[in-house]
Amino acid sequence: MNSTYKVSVNKVFEFDVTEEDILKTDITSNLDTTHHVLLDNTSYHTEIVQSDFNAKQYTIKVNHNTYQVNIADELDARIKEMGFSIGSSKQVNAIKAPMPGLLLDIQVKTGQEVKEDDPLLILEAMKMENIILSPRDGIIKSISATTGDAVDKGQLLIEFE
Secondary structure, eight states, X not given: XXXXXXXXXXXXXXXXXXXXXXXXXXXXXXXXXXXXXXXXXXXXXXXXXXXXXXXXEEEEEETTEEEEEEEEOHHHHHHHHTTOOTTGGGGOOEEEOSSOEEEEEEOOOTTOEEOTTOEEEEEEETXXXXXXXXXXXXXXXXXXXXXXXXXXXXXXXXXXX
16 A cells, blocks of 8 residues: 655645655655755755654755645544544534444533543444543533434534533
8 A cells, every 4th residue: 555645835835745755765864853865866955953743743944944844644634534633623612423333321411521531422333442532621512412322423422612
């Protein structure tokens, strides 16, 4: 399988980069953060100025020009489609079923204050129990399902205030 990465530069330019593209690039490490890159017979001197590996955000200097780079893979795109992406997840106001299944337990009540990563509910799908955690701190505004309900993918389960 040939993975494709979505690379955003300065939030203006977007590129699709494949593993094949990466293999065609000649990269030599000079130090931990500096590299010499040879691509299409053009030489580049690069330095990783700052990196946030978890958010996949980097500040990179290429030939004395600085760029803000974000990298996303296929899994990141799928997570974003489900409404659980990093960064924007802090703005989530609703929890939807990530897959069809049976709602085994609801561990919160309307009006309850929750913290990020608190368990909200347990969803059984394909004979596995999936604990759905709170993506942010907040107060439960409403609960749209009850224990024992069969839910469809994308069905609204919980809303935050």
